[in-house]
Amino acid sequence: MRVPVHSLIVLAAFGAGAAQAGTVIVTPADMVKTPTMNAWQMTNYRDVSTGHASTTLAEINGQNARNGKGSVEMSLTSGSGKADFVYNWGFVDGRTLGSLNGLRFDWYRAGGGSAPAHLAPALRLVYDMDGSAATAADRGYLVWEQAYNGATASDAWVSSDIMGGNFWQRQQSPGHTVEHYGTTLAEWIAGPRPGDADQLSASSAILGIEFGIGSGWNGSFRGYVDMLSVGFAGQGSTTFNFETAPPAGVPEPGSLALLGLGMLGLVAGRRRRG
Numbered sequence: 312m313r314v315p316v317h318s319l320i321v322l323a324a325f326g327a328g329a330a331q332a333g334t335v336i337v338t339p340a341d342m343v344k345t346p347t348m349n350a351w352q353m354t355n356y357r358d359v360s361t362g363h364a365s366t367t368l369a370e371i372n373g374q375n376a377r378n379g380k381g382s383v384e385m386s387l388t389s390g391s392g393k394a395d396f397v398y399n400w401g402f403v404d405g406r407t408l409g410s411l412n413g414l415r416f417d418w419y420r421a422g423g424g425s426a427p428a429h430l431a432p433a434l435r436l437v438y439d440m441d442g443s444a445a446t447a448a449d450r451g452y453l454v455w456e457q458a459y460n461g462a463t464a465s466d467a468w469v470s471s472d473i474m475g476g477n478f479w480q481r482q483q484s485p486g487h488t489v490e491h492y493g494t495t496l497a498e499w500i501a502g503p504r505p506g507d508a509d510q511l512s513a514s515s516a517i518l519g520i521e522f523g524i525g526s527g528w529n530g531s532f533r534g535y536v537d538m539l540s541v542g543f544a545g546q547g548s549t550t551f552n553f554e555t556a557p558p559a560g561v562p563e564p565g566s567l568a569l570l571g572l573g574m575l576g577l578v579a580g581r582r583r584r585g
Contacts, residue, residue, distance in 0.1 A: 332547030336554050338381075339371050348401055351551075357393040357525065365392025367525070371553045377417055377468055377537035381554040385432060385524045386533035393525030396536070398551070399437065402444050402516055406543050408500055409513025411436075413542030415472040416522065418457075418534060422465040425530030429458040432536050434473065435481075435521040440509045442516040450518070451482040451509055453499060459492040470538070480508050517543075 343350045358367040368386045375382055385394055400406065420431045433456045440449035457463045459477045478496060480489040491505040498504055499511045522536050542548030 332542075332549050334550045334552055336557055337371065337551050338554055338556055342371070346397075346399070348399055351396055351398050353394060354397050355393050355395040355523065357387075357391055363389075363391040365389040365525075367392040367394055369394035369396065369523075371555060373555045375419060375421075375535045377419075377535070378552055379554050379558075380556070382417075382419075382535045382537035383522075383553050384533070384535055386531075387426075387525050387528065388531045390525075390527055390529040392528070392532075393523065395521050395523030397519065397521045399519030401518055402439070402442075405546055406517050407442060407513060408436075408438065408496065408511055408515040408517055410544040410546075411496070411517060411542070412474070412544050413540055413548045414474050415470065416539040417468055417470050417537045419468045419536075420463060420465045421533040421535075424532045426528045426532040427530070428465070429463050430524075430528055430532060431457040431463050431469075432522050432524055432534050434539075435523075436478075436517055437519040437521065438509075438511060439516040439518055440511055442514045448484045449509060450484065451480060452521070453478040453480055453496070453511075456492075468535075480505075482509055 337351055341351060343352050346352060346354075353369050356367065356369065357363040358365060365387045367388070368384060370384060371381050372384050373381050374384050383396060387393070414434075414436075416434055418432045433454055435452040435454045438451060438453060439446075440451075455473045455476050455478050457469075457471070459479065460471075460473070475495060475497075477493045478499065479492045479494070480499075481487070482489070489505050489508040491508070494504055500513050500515075504510065520539070520541055522539065524532060524534060537553050538550060540548055540550040
C-alpha cells in the first residue's frame with residue numbers, strides 16, 4: 312500500500328495489521344501521473360491542451376482552504392471540459408458494498424458561473440458486481456450528485472454525508488447509463504433496483520472512489536472538494552484532507568526511516584529483556 316510519508320505517523324496508531332485509517336494528508340507531491348493503487352491521480356482531463364475548448368483546472372491549492380491550508384479546486388470554461396480525481400485500492404477483503412459504513416465529503420460551488428445551478432462536484436464508487444477479479448465486464452460506477460439529493464448551495468462549503476443518498480449507475484462495459492436517479496445504496500444491495508442495471512449485492516466489491524466535474528456541463532463552473540471520508544466495517548474510516556504542504560514538524564523521509572529503525576530496536580530490546 313502506498314501511503315504518503317507524512318501520513319505514516321497517523322496510520323501507525325491503528326496498528327500494522329489494520330486497514331489504512333485515520334486522516335491522510337494529500338499534497339500535490341503525493342499525486343501520481345499514471346494509474347497506481349492507493350494513490351490519488353488526476354485523470355479524464357479535458358482542456359485546451361488536450362484538444363478541447365475548455366480551459367480546465369484540477370489541482371490542490373490554497374484558493375479556498377477548507378480544513379487547513381488547502382482543498383481541490385476544479386473549474387472549466389465550457390461544456391467540453393472535464394476532470395476527475397481518482398483513488399483505487401482494487402480487490403481488498405472486506406471492502407464490499409455491504410460493508411461500506413461511511414461515505415462523506417465536503418464540496419463547494421462558487422457563484423457566478425454560467426453552468427446550470429444544480430451542478431456540483433460528483434462522487435463515484437467504483438464497483439465490481441460479483442466481487443471477483445476474474446470477471447471484468449461487470450464493473451461500473453455508483454454516482455452521487457447533489458442534483459438528485461436536494462437543492463445545490465453556492466458560495467458556501469457543504470458537508471454531505473451521502474450514505475443514505477440517491478445514486479445512479481454507469482456501467483463500464485458496455486458504457487451505459489441506467490436512467491434511474493433515485494436509488495439508495497441499500498436499494499442497490501437488496502432492491503428494488505432498476506431491471507436494466509447491474510444487479511449489485513452486499514458482496515459486490517468496492518474498488519475505489521472518485522470525484523469530479525464536467526462531461527456535458529454547458530457553461531463555466533468553479534468548485535472545490537475536501538475532507539473525503541470512506542469507511543468499511545471492521546476496517547475503520549479514512550479521511551483524505553487535501554493540503555498544499557505537509558503539516559509543520561513532520562520528519563523528512565530519512566528522519567522518519569531512522570525513527571522507525573529506532574522504534575524497532577526498542578521493541579527488540581524489550582523482547583530480549585523479557
